[in-house]
Amino acid sequence: VAPWNQTYAVHSTSNTHHHGNSTGTEEESSVSGLVIGAILSVIADITIAVALSIQKLAHTRNEDEEGNPKKHFIKVPLWWIGMLMNIFGELGNLLAYGFAPASLVAPVGCVGVFANEIIAVVFLKEPFRKQDVVGLVGVIIGVILIIFGVPESGEALDAHRLMSIDPPEYYANPRAYVYLIFLLLLIAFFIGYLEPRYAKRFLAVWLVLCSMISSITVIASRGWSSLLTQVPDDCFSGLEHCFHGEVHHACS
Numbered sequence: 214v215a216p217w218n219q220t221y222a223v224h225s226t227s228n229t230h231h232h233g234n235s236t237g238t239e240e241e242s243s244v245s246g247l248v249i250g251a252i253l254s255v256i257a258d259i260t261i262a263v264a265l266s267i268q269k270l271a272h273t274r275n276e277d278e279e280g281n282p283k284k285h286f287i288k289v290p291l292w293w294i295g296m297l298m299n300i301f302g303e304l305g306n307l308l309a310y311g312f313a314p315a316s317l318v319a320p321v322g323c324v325g326v327f328a329n330e331i332i333a334v335v336f337l338k339e340p341f342r343k344q345d346v347v348g349l350v351g352v353i354i355g356v357i358l359i360i361f362g363v364p365e366s367g368e369a370l371d372a373h374r375l376m377s378i379d380p381p382e383y384y385a386n387p388r389a390y391v392y393l394i395f396l397l398l399l400i401a402f403f404i405g406y407l408e409p410r411y412a413k414r415f416l417a418v419w420l421v422l423c424s425m426i427s428s429i430t431v432i433a434s435r436g437w438s439s440l441l442t443q444v445p446d447d448c449f450s451g452l453e454h455c456f457h458g459e460v461h462h463a464c465s
Contacts, residue, residue, distance in 0.1 A: 250313025251321050257305030258325030264298035266332040267291060273337075311438030315431050320356040327352075384436075393429070400425055 271292035275282050286292050309318050330349065333339040383389065403422045412418040 246312040247317060250309045250311075250318060253305050253309035253312065254318045254321040255324050257302045257309060258322045259328045260298055260302035260305065262325040262328035262332060264295045264302060265329060266337060267295035267298065269333075269337060271295060307434050307438055308441075309438075310431075310435040311442035315435045316359065319431065320359045323352050323356050396425060396429065 268291075271289045272282075272286060274291070275284065275286060275289050277283050306318065306322065327349065330341075330345060334341045400422065403418065403425070407418050408422070
């Protein structure tokens with residue numbers, strides 16, 4: 214009995230030590246993922262800010278003395294440079310969602326607002342108004358509220374959890390359908406009723422409309438990027454994974 218007990222104790226200690234190492238590795242991987250996601254988001258948003266300023270410059274140079282466009286903007290090469298940079302920036306943001314949660318990537322995206330303000334004042338010679346100061350302060354307050362107000366979640370968004378039906382956790386959850394239907398009706402109301410009547414007088418109509426649409430694109434980007442970054446571990450590691458008490462082979 215004694216040898217068996219000793220052997221059991223050795224294995225228990227070994228397993229505990231292995232579990233501790235595994236937990237430490239997972240925590241280090243999580244932290245490194247957050248850092249990578251934040252860096253990607255900062256680079257992407259600065260790129261987008263530069264791209265938008267380049268497009269603004271293209272429109273300005275394309276105006277005649279009366280303020281009318283000399284030719285269609287799609288025929289201006291500088292405008293296309295800005296568009297390509299914008300696309301690469303958005304792809305960087307899309308990839309950032311695969312490493313860090315949306316509650317981190319979205320606030321970090323406000324770096325682009327500050328970069329855009331600096332570029333507009335320094336390079337485009339636009340005035341720095343009191344309203345801009347108020348807006349930047351509001352951005353800072355909003356970022357702080359988001360960071361401290363969003364609940365923390367350490368769950369990995371894998372394919373099985375996102376598409377889970379029993380229990381319905383994310384995409385199959387009835388709340389997701391209720392939100393989607395309500396949002397589509399609200400977007401239709403904005404486009405069909407509010408936009409033709411009030412958009413030219415109130416910029417908030419466009420801002421709210423874009424925010425509603427982006428609430429879906431952010432969720433979709435977060436899910437897609439999470440799945441994309443997990444492909445190497447899920448499909449090429451050769452390891453089996455356990456979901457909801459069932460063992461799944463690699464890439465299944």
